[in-house]
Amino acid sequence: MRTIGLKEIEDIALGASLLGAGGGGDPYIGKLMAMGAIKEFGPVTLLDPEEIPDDALIVPMAMMGAPTVLAEKAANGREAKALYDLVSKYFGKEVYAFMPMEAGGFNSMFPIVCAASLGLPLVDVDGMGRAFPELQMVTFTIGGVSASPMALTDEKGNAVIFETVSNKWTEELARSVTMSCGGSVAVALYPMDGKTVKAYGVKNIVSRSETLGKAIRNVKESGDKTPEQSFLEFTGGYRLFKGKISDVLRETRGAFNFGTVVLDGIADCKGKQAKVEFQNENLTCTVENTIVATVPDLICLVDTETFLPVTTDALKYGKRVLVVGLPCFEMWRSEKGLELVGPRYFGCDTDYIPLEERCQEVK
Amino acid sequence: MRTIGLKEIEDIALGASLLGAGGGGDPYIGKLMAMGAIKEFGPVTLLDPEEIPDDALIVPMAMMGAPTVLAEKAANGREAKALYDLVSKYFGKEVYAFMPMEAGGFNSMFPIVCAASLGLPLVDVDGMGRAFPELQMVTFTIGGVSASPMALTDEKGNAVIFETVSNKWTEELARSVTMSCGGSVAVALYPMDGKTVKAYGVKNIVSRSETLGKAIRNVKESGDKTPEQSFLEFTGGYRLFKGKISDVLRETRGAFNFGTVVLDGIADCKGKQAKVEFQNENLTCTVENTIVATVPDLICLVDTETFLPVTTDALKYGKRVLVVGLPCFEMWRSEKGLELVGPRYFGCDTDYIPLEERCQEVK
Numbered sequence: 001m002r003t004i005g006l007k008e009i010e011d012i013a014l015g016a017s018l019l020g021a022g023g024g025g026d027p028y029i030g031k032l033m034a035m036g037a038i039k040e041f042g043p044v045t046l047l048d049p050e051e052i053p054d055d056a057l058i059v060p061m062a063m064m065g066a067p068t069v070l071a072e073k074a075a076n077g078r079e080a081k082a083l084y085d086l087v088s089k090y091f092g093k094e095v096y097a098f099m100p101m102e103a104g105g106f107n108s109m110f111p112i113v114c115a116a117s118l119g120l121p122l123v124d125v126d127g128m129g130r131a132f133p134e135l136q137m138v139t140f141t142i143g144g145v146s147a148s149p150m151a152l153t154d155e156k157g158n159a160v161i162f163e164t165v166s167n168k169w170t171e172e173l174a175r176s177v178t179m180s181c182g183g184s185v186a187v188a189l190y191p192m193d194g195k196t197v198k199a200y201g202v203k204n205i206v207s208r209s210e211t212l213g214k215a216i217r218n219v220k221e222s223g224d225k226t227p228e229q230s231f232l233e234f235t236g237g238y239r240l241f242k243g244k245i246s247d248v249l250r251e252t253r254g255a256f257n258f259g260t261v262v263l264d265g266i267a268d269c270k271g272k273q274a275k276v277e278f279q280n281e282n283l284t285c286t287v288e289n290t291i292v293a294t295v296p297d298l299i300c301l302v303d304t305e306t307f308l309p310v311t312t313d314a315l316k317y318g319k320r321v322l323v324v325g326l327p328c329f330e331m332w333r334s335e336k337g338l339e340l341v342g343p344r345y346f347g348c349d350t351d352y353i354p355l356e357e358r359c360q361e362v363k
Numbered sequence: 364m365r366t367i368g369l370k371e372i373e374d375i376a377l378g379a380s381l382l383g384a385g386g387g388g389d390p391y392i393g394k395l396m397a398m399g400a401i402k403e404f405g406p407v408t409l410l411d412p413e414e415i416p417d418d419a420l421i422v423p424m425a426m427m428g429a430p431t432v433l434a435e436k437a438a439n440g441r442e443a444k445a446l447y448d449l450v451s452k453y454f455g456k457e458v459y460a461f462m463p464m465e466a467g468g469f470n471s472m473f474p475i476v477c478a479a480s481l482g483l484p485l486v487d488v489d490g491m492g493r494a495f496p497e498l499q500m501v502t503f504t505i506g507g508v509s510a511s512p513m514a515l516t517d518e519k520g521n522a523v524i525f526e527t528v529s530n531k532w533t534e535e536l537a538r539s540v541t542m543s544c545g546g547s548v549a550v551a552l553y554p555m556d557g558k559t560v561k562a563y564g565v566k567n568i569v570s571r572s573e574t575l576g577k578a579i580r581n582v583k584e585s586g587d588k589t590p591e592q593s594f595l596e597f598t599g600g601y602r603l604f605k606g607k608i609s610d611v612l613r614e615t616r617g618a619f620n621f622g623t624v625v626l627d628g629i630a631d632c633k634g635k636q637a638k639v640e641f642q643n644e645n646l647t648c649t650v651e652n653t654i655v656a657t658v659p660d661l662i663c664l665v666d667t668e669t670f671l672p673v674t675t676d677a678l679k680y681g682k683r684v685l686v687v688g689l690p691c692f693e694m695w696r697s698e699k700g701l702e703l704v705g706p707r708y709f710g711c712d713t714d715y716i717p718l719e720e721r722c723q724e725v726k
Contacts, residue, residue, distance in 0.1 A: 090453065090524070158532050161453070161524040169521050176539035 001051055003043040004112060004122070004206075009034050011213030014308070016108030018212055018235070019205070019326075021298040022312040023281035024104010024131035025063060025070050033075065034109040037116035044112055045121040047097060049203050052194040056096035058123055059087055059191050061111045064135065064152070064174065065184030065255045066280070070106060076155040079186035080114040086151035087188050090161050099123040099197065101138060101190070103205055104131040105311060110186070122206070127190065129202035129329035130298050132341055133256055133280040135174060136167035139329070140190050142336045143200035150174060150189035154181040179255045202329050219307050228322065231307050237324035238359045240285050240292050241274040242267050242304060245319045256280055261301075261315050263323070276301065276323065278312045283346050285323055293325040294343040296332035297355040300324045325355045364414055366406040367475060367485070367569075372397050374576030377671070379471030381575055381598070382568075382689075384661040385675040386644035387467010387494035388426060388433050396438065397472040400479035407475055408484040410460060412566050415557040419459035421486055422450055422554050424474045427498065427515070427537065428547030428618045429643065433469060439518040442549035443477040449514035450551050453524050462486040462560065464501060464553070466568055467494035468674060473549070485569070490553065492565035492692035493661050495704055496619055496643040498537060499530035502692070503553050505699045506563035513537060513552035517544035542618045565692050582670050591685065594670050600687035601722045603648050603655050604637040605630050605667060608682045619643055624664075624678050626686070639664065639686065641675045646709050648686055656688040657706040659695035660718040663687045688718045 004012070009031055017027040038044065052058065061083060063070060087095060097120055100111040115122040127138030135147055147170040150162040160177055164170040170189070178185050215234045219227050232239055243263030250259040256279050263274045271288035282299035285292050293299050301310040304320040331337050333354065339345070342352045367375070372394055380390040401407065415421065424446060426433060450458060460483055463474040478485040490501030498510055510533040513525040523540055527533045533552070541548050578597045582590050595602055606626030613622040619642050626637045634651035645662035648655050656662050664673040667683040694700050696717065702708070705715045 156532070157528045158536060159526040160536060163522040165520045169519070172543050173521060173523060173540050176543040177536050180535050180539040 001048065002046050004046050005043040006035055006038055008210055009038065009109070009112070011210045011217065012206060013105055013109055013213065014216055015209035015212030016103040017105035017309040017311065018216065018300055018302070019129070019209060019298065020104030020131040020309065020311060021281045021300055022278055023133065024102055024108070024311070025106025026311065026313065027105025029070070029074065030106035030109030034112040034116070037113040041116040041119065044115045046206060047121045047123050049123055049125045049198050049201060052097060052123060052197065054193060054195040056194040057091070057093045057191060058097050058099055058194060058197050059095050059188050060099050060101040060127065061114045061186070061188050062101040062107045063110050063184055064187045065178050066252050066257050069183035069252070069255070073155065073182055073184055075186065079153055079155070080117045082153040082157070082159060083114070083151050083186055083188045084118050086153065086159055086161065087191070090151065091149055091191050095120060096194070097121040097123050100126045100206070102126055102128040102131040103209055107131065108206070108209055123197060124206045125197055125201035125203050126205045127201060129205055131281050135171045135189060137341050138190065139200045139202060139331050140192065140196065141167050141340060142331060142334070143196060145190055145192050145196055145200070147189045149191065150187060152177060152185050152187045154185045175255055183252070183255050216307050227307065232324065235324065235326060237300070237326050238355055239322065240299070240325050241265065241271065241287050241323040242269050243274055243321065243323070245315060245317055245321065248315045248317065257312055259312065263321070266320060274323065277348070279346060280312060282312065284343065284348050285325070291350055292358055293355050294348060294350060294352060295346060296328040296337065296341045296352070298326035298328060300326060325359065327355050364411065365409050367409050368406040369398055369401055371573055372401065372472070372475070374573045374580070375569060376468060376472055376576065377579055378572035378574065378576030379466040380468035380672040380674065381579065381663055381665065382492070382572060382661065383467030383494040383672065383674060384644045384663055385641055386496065387465055387471070387674070388469025389674065389676065390468025392433070392437065393469035393472030397475040397479070400476040404479040404482065407478045409569060410484045410486050412486055412488045412561050412564060415460060415486060415560065417556060417558040419557040420454070420456045420554060421460050421462055421557060421560050422458050422551050423462050423464040423490060424477045424549070424551050425464040425470045426473050426547055427550045428541050429615050429620050432546035432615070432618070436518065436545055436547055438549065442516055442518070443480045445516040445520070445522060446477070446514055446549055446551045447481050449516065449522055449524065450554070453514065454512055454554050458483060459557070460484040460486050463489045463569070465489055465491040465494040466572055470494065471569070471572055486560060487569045488560055488564035488566050489568045490564060492568055494644050498534045498552065500704050501553065502563045502565060502694050503555065503559065504530050504703060505694060505697070506559065508553055508555050508559055508563070510552045512554065513550060515540060515548050515550045517548045538618055546615070546618050579670050590670065595687065598687065598689060600663070600689050601718055602685065603662070603688050604628065604634065604650050604686040605632050606637055606684065608678060608680055608684065611678045611680065620675055622675065626684070629683060637686065640711070642709060643675060645675065647706065647711050648688070654713055655721055656718050657711060657713060657715060658709060659691040659700065659704045661689035661691060663689060688722065690718050
């Protein structure tokens with residue numbers, strides 16, 4: 001158990017934004033909201049998963065929708081309270097603590113806003129260890145946990161409760177409502193007990209985000225290694241490509257951001273051109289027609305100078321980025337995991353080959 | 364107080380189908396479901412609105428979606444129980460009775476199914492006195508009653524509760540979910556107390572449907588008048604046109620059936636051609652470029668021989684129909700009523716002129 005105050009926020013947002021693999025929303029807006037909540041209500045207690053009782057009700061909180069929309073259609077600040085009221089009224093048990101559902105610039109911060117403003121603790125765990133675009137894509141689905149009852153609220157004050165026959169149906173119905181509400185909403189879903197959180201959650205993700213964030217901020221100061229080498233070392237990342245963005249094809253469809261970013265190689269790159277496909281999050285990285293990484297492994301774009309993550313909603317022509325691959329949480333590499341989030345689910349015609357092997361092949 | 368048994372069902376379904384003004388769903392399917400429920404659970408008690416206590420919770424029940432879809436994607440028979448369970452769990456008070464929300468072939472029958480299978484009475488009242496395509500289009504909206512909390516369930520077992528900031532938002536969000544569920548769902552909405560039902564409801568609509576249905580079945584037997592004259596007499600209807608369907612333009616969009624039916628005049632018709640526009644229900648009737656009737660007045664198509672109503676999902680080439688106009692419930696002719704269901708709401712560029720005046724003009 002420890003507390004999260006203003007100084008931790010900056011690092012958590014930055015590190016989670018890297019783990020967001022291009023998605024998870026704008027870290028700037030999330031950070032401002034979390035800082036505002038902590039200034040108003042005081043710091044948040046962060047619990048280690050092992051500290052929560054087996055029968056405690058833990059509720060993940062997140063924003064759902066297209067990150068580009070979220071940046072312009074901001075939250076109204078009352079979402080946390082509105083969701084808490086819905087959860088208290090409909091889920092039939094007192095909430096013990098909140099938790100994040102995914103790592104990402106915004107979705108690492110929103111649960112902190114909820115925890116601060118409701119005076120509840122936050123658990124150091126999530127259901128992805130990264131960000132994914134659809135709500136059934138969590139380790140808890142592998143564990144047979146139901147996404148519903150799920151509560152949803154928008155900035156106008158509309159509220160919806162879902163009880164569905166499968167997590168894919170929760171995604172389907174909640175996505176429709178998200179679109180009708182203008183493309184982004186706040187949600188509370190996968191209410192579960194402490195035992196389940198411990199069995200299937202990605203543990204210590206908040207702390208990992210914080211460590212990564214701190215390291216990114218200090219990356220330039222690292223002794224004899226180049227900043228890039230030291231960045232790759234502390235992230236455990238694979239260098240996939242380095243290039244200048246020469247084109248961004250983008251479409252907002254079904255409350256998702258779909259698109260492709262094209263990169264022209266710079267510096268000591270193996271190929272001349274690369275492209276990264278995305279659906280909110282980066283899905284595949286292809287260098288000179290060879291796939292070098294796919295979901296569920298993390299494909300992260302960072303600024304070549306500052307190493308700050310570049311999310312899919314911030315991609316623009318001329319930006320120079322390093323494309324880094326990070327191995328995903330091991331549960332995603334199981335058969336059930338790949339059914340949920342493997343490349344074929346996203347319409348990419350390739351089997352999943354772990355990042356480590358793909359990079360071996362390329363070398 | 365009286366009971367509705369098998370012999371009443373046939374007449375109610377037939378009469379309500381006429382009042383559906385082209386919409387309200389297929390009377391055949393509704394009738395079969397209601398008969399099945401009455402055979403299994405016994406007859407239903409029909410209460411006069413004046414018989415219900417002021418503080419009793421009354422819940423309208425209906426199917427929502429496109430009538431063409433409803434005819435093919437049937438209900439699973441467990442909707443009534445599923446809705447009742449949702450209402451009991453979430454609305455926080457015991458249900459005293461059900462009521463229909465609109466007159467129509469299917470939506471006059473579904474509340475009977477609910478009442479029979481749950482052993483609750485039905486109130487002889489509805490919120491339209493006809494059928495309308497969108498859920499905020501009820502007299503209760505004029506009375507400031509909220510459509511939410513609203514419960515929705517589909518034949519797969521998905522369930523959703525809405526609490527919205529306005530009835531237009533209930534329509535918006537519930538319509539999205541209806542589309543995602545395949546185009547038709549069962550709903551419980553506008554939960555209200557007995558006092559409100561008495562203040563804003565269209566009273567004795569079930570009994571009126573039954574009387575109309577019985578008269579339609581016996582229309583041929585009427586002494587010295589032609590069957591058509593006697594049909595017009597007992598319905599209080601205006602003869603707008605008589606023709607053969609020469610074209611049906613139809614589109615299912617947003618879980619609605621939109622379209623136009625074109626008629627070539629037969630017999631002693633004033634014009635050569637007429638067209639009727641519809642959105643689930645018939646919206647306008649135009650004879651030789653002159654509008655002769657618009658919403659909220661009822662525009663009903665009936666078979667020229669049997670006088671059986673022809674709903675918009677059953678329109679087809681070659682059918683001979685009589686187009687009849689019936690004056691709507693008086694509350695729809697108020698300013699607030701016309702804001703909700705006047706011709707301009709449906710994109711028809713004309714002021715509302717009561718049917719009686721329009722028909723005077725034409726003569």
